[in-house]
Amino acid sequence: MERINYQHLYYFWTVSKQGSISAACEILHLAQPTISAQLAVFEQSVGAKLIRKEGRKLVLTDTGRAVFHYADEIFTLGREMTHMLKGRTSERGLRLNIGISDALPKLIAYRLIAPLLKIAEPAQIQCLEDKTERLLTEIGLHNIDMMLSDVPATPASGARVFNHFLGESAVAIFAAPELAKRYQQDFPRCLNGAPFLLPTTNTALRRSLDQWFDTQQISPVIQAEVEDSALLKTFGAAGAGLFFSPHTVASEIQRQYGTQMLGPAAGVSERFYAITAQRRMKHPLVSAILENAQHGLFDLLNKPKV
Structure with a gap:
C-alpha cells in the first residue's frame, strides 16, 4: 500500500466507532451499499481483512484493531489542527495509554504516573490493568503506548518490544x-x-x-x-x-x-520495568515517567546484572 486513501480510512473508522454500517450511514449520509463497497476496496488496498461478521455484529480483526488505533490518532490530530487554525486551544492535550500488569504494586504504578498529573500542559491518561501477556499483545497492536511491569518482556513473548529498567x-x-x-x-x-x-x-x-x-x-x-x-x-x-x-x-x-x-x-x-514498542522514547509523557524513575524514585537503583 503506497498511499492511504483517507476517505476510505474515514469510512472504516466511522463504521468501527459506530459498530455497524447502518449507524455509520446516518452520520456519513451515504447509502449502505456505497459504504460496504468502499470498505471492500479499502481492505483490498490494505491487503488484509479488517472487519468480520459475528452474527449480526461487526467485529474488528487484529489488523483492524491496529488500523483503527492509527485512524483514531489521525482524525483526533486532524480535529486538533482545525481547532488550532481557528485559534482554539486543544481540549485533549497529550494522551498516554498505559498498561499496568496486575501483579505490579498499585502504589508503585501511582508513583510512576503521578508526576504527569502535575505538568503544566494538559494530559489525558488512560490506565488499563491486565495480565502481562495480554498487555504485550496490546503493545504489538499499538493499542497502548507503554506498560509497567514487575518482569521484563522476553523473546518468548513473541512481541517485538523493548525493556526499560526503572529501578528496584x-x-x-x-x-x-x-x-x-x-x-x-x-x-x-x-x-x-x-x-x-x-x-x-x-x-x-x-x-x-x-x-x-x-x-x-x-x-x-x-x-x-x-x-x-x-x-x-x-x-x-x-x-x-x-x-x-x-x-x-x-x-x-x-x-x-x-x-x-x-x-x-x-x-x-x-524490579520494575517500562515496556514499549520503541527503543527510543518519542512520546514526551513516556520520557517523563522514565526520567522520574531515574531520579531516585526507588531505594535501590543499580541496574540488574545481565
Whole structure:
C-alpha cells in the first residue's frame, strides 16, 4: 500500500466507532451499499481483512484493531489542527495509554504516573490493568503506548518490544496491628507457622519469596494466594495474614491500609520495568515517567546484572 486513501480510512473508522454500517450511514449520509463497497476496496488496498461478521455484529480483526488505533490518532490530530487554525486551544492535550500488569504494586504504578498529573500542559491518561501477556499483545497492536511491569518482556513473548529498567526496591513484611503484635520478637524466626497472604506462583515475587522461606527455614501457613496486589493488601488490612510489599512505599502502605511493617525480607527485592514498542522514547509523557524513575524514585537503583 503506497498511499492511504483517507476517505476510505474515514469510512472504516466511522463504521468501527459506530459498530455497524447502518449507524455509520446516518452520520456519513451515504447509502449502505456505497459504504460496504468502499470498505471492500479499502481492505483490498490494505491487503488484509479488517472487519468480520459475528452474527449480526461487526467485529474488528487484529489488523483492524491496529488500523483503527492509527485512524483514531489521525482524525483526533486532524480535529486538533482545525481547532488550532481557528485559534482554539486543544481540549485533549497529550494522551498516554498505559498498561499496568496486575501483579505490579498499585502504589508503585501511582508513583510512576503521578508526576504527569502535575505538568503544566494538559494530559489525558488512560490506565488499563491486565495480565502481562495480554498487555504485550496490546503493545504489538499499538493499542497502548507503554506498560509497567514487575518482569521484563522476553523473546518468548513473541512481541517485538523493548525493556526499560526503572529501578528496584527491597521487600518488607506488613500486617494489621493486632496480627503484627504476635510476630515482633525474634524476627524473622517468629514467622515460622505464621499466616501469610502470598502472590500467585506465576509471579516473579512469589518465586523469590519461596526461596527466601527456604533459606530462613520458615514454613508459612498460606491463607490465600492473590494475583492482584491491591486486593492482597486489602485482605492483609483486614487481618487475614501477613503480606509482602516494596519497602519504598512502606509509609504509604501503613497509612493507607492501617498496617504495620514488621521488618525486611532480607535479600528479596522487586524490579520494575517500562515496556514499549520503541527503543527510543518519542512520546514526551513516556520520557517523563522514565526520567522520574531515574531520579531516585526507588531505594535501590543499580541496574540488574545481565
